[in-house]
Amino acid sequence: MQISANQSNCPVCQNRLAFDQILHHMVCAYVGPSGDFGETDDGYVCPKCRRGIVSSDPACEIVGTSARCSACGKEMIVSPAASTMRR
Ligand SMILES: [Zn+2]
Ligand SMILES: [Zn+2]
Incomplete structure:
Protein backbone atom coordinates (compact mmCIF):
# COMPACT_ATOMS: atom_id res chain seq x y z
CA MET A 1 0.00 0.00 0.00
CA GLN A 2 1.17 3.51 -0.73
CA ILE A 3 0.01 6.69 0.92
CA SER A 4 0.73 10.33 0.23
CA ALA A 5 3.20 12.26 2.35
CA ASN A 6 0.58 14.49 3.92
CA GLN A 7 -1.41 11.54 5.23
CA SER A 8 -0.80 10.98 8.91
CA ASN A 9 -3.55 8.55 9.82
CA CYS A 10 -3.92 4.87 8.99
CA PRO A 11 -6.18 4.36 5.95
CA VAL A 12 -7.39 1.11 7.50
CA CYS A 13 -8.22 2.05 11.09
CA GLN A 14 -7.50 5.82 11.27
CA ASN A 15 -4.91 5.40 14.00
CA ARG A 16 -1.99 7.82 13.92
CA LEU A 17 0.91 6.51 11.84
CA ALA A 18 4.55 6.28 12.88
CA PHE A 19 6.91 7.37 10.11
CA ASP A 20 10.30 5.91 9.47
CA GLN A 21 12.99 6.65 6.93
CA ILE A 22 14.06 3.75 4.74
CA LEU A 23 17.83 3.59 4.59
CA HIS A 24 20.08 1.88 2.07
CA HIS A 25 23.48 0.83 3.35
CA MET A 26 25.56 0.65 0.18
CA VAL A 27 28.38 -1.28 1.82
CA CYS A 28 26.26 -4.40 2.23
CA ALA A 29 23.15 -3.45 0.21
CA TYR A 30 20.89 -3.62 3.23
CA VAL A 31 17.63 -1.72 2.85
CA GLY A 32 15.40 -1.23 5.84
CA PRO A 33 13.64 1.29 8.04
CA SER A 34 15.86 3.44 10.25
CA GLY A 35 14.28 1.71 13.24
CA ASP A 36 16.14 -1.45 12.25
CA PHE A 37 19.46 0.34 12.63
CA GLY A 38 20.71 0.41 16.17
CA GLU A 39 21.53 3.84 17.53
CA THR A 40 24.99 4.59 18.83
CA CYS A 69 0.31 1.69 12.09
CA SER A 70 0.88 0.51 15.63
CA ALA A 71 -2.78 -0.37 16.04
CA CYS A 72 -3.31 -2.76 13.13
CA GLY A 73 0.32 -3.38 12.14
CA LYS A 74 -0.19 -2.24 8.56
CA GLU A 75 2.94 -0.98 6.83
CA MET A 76 2.84 1.52 4.01
CA ILE A 77 5.23 3.21 1.65
CA VAL A 78 4.96 6.98 1.58
CA SER A 79 4.76 8.30 -1.96
CA PRO A 80 8.20 9.75 -2.77
CA ALA A 81 6.80 12.64 -4.81
CA ALA A 82 6.23 14.90 -1.82
CA SER A 83 8.85 13.59 0.57
CA THR A 84 11.94 15.47 -0.49
CA MET A 85 14.76 14.70 1.84
CA ARG A 86 17.31 17.30 2.80
CA ARG A 87 20.66 16.36 4.16
ZN1 LIG B 1 25.43 -2.78 6.30
ZN1 LIG C 1 -4.20 0.88 11.31
Missing part, protein backbone atom coordinates in the same frame (compact mmCIF):
# COMPACT_ATOMS: atom_id res chain seq x y z
CA ASP A 41 26.62 7.69 20.29
CA ASP A 42 27.83 8.91 16.90
CA GLY A 43 25.20 7.51 14.54
CA TYR A 44 23.79 4.11 13.72
CA VAL A 45 24.93 0.56 13.35
CA CYS A 46 23.83 -1.57 10.39
CA PRO A 47 21.73 -4.58 11.47
CA LYS A 48 23.16 -6.70 8.66
CA CYS A 49 26.90 -6.03 8.54
CA ARG A 50 27.24 -4.44 12.01
CA ARG A 51 29.30 -1.58 10.64
CA GLY A 52 28.87 1.82 12.15
CA ILE A 53 27.14 4.57 10.18
CA VAL A 54 27.85 8.18 11.04
CA SER A 55 25.29 10.87 10.31
CA SER A 56 25.33 11.95 6.66
CA ASP A 57 27.50 8.94 5.88
CA PRO A 58 28.00 8.75 2.09
CA ALA A 59 27.70 4.97 2.30
CA CYS A 60 24.17 5.26 3.60
CA GLU A 61 21.37 6.93 1.67
CA ILE A 62 17.74 7.59 2.39
CA VAL A 63 15.70 5.84 -0.27
CA GLY A 64 12.23 6.57 1.00
CA THR A 65 9.85 6.81 3.88
CA SER A 66 7.66 4.14 5.32
CA ALA A 67 4.72 4.45 7.65
CA ARG A 68 3.51 1.91 10.12
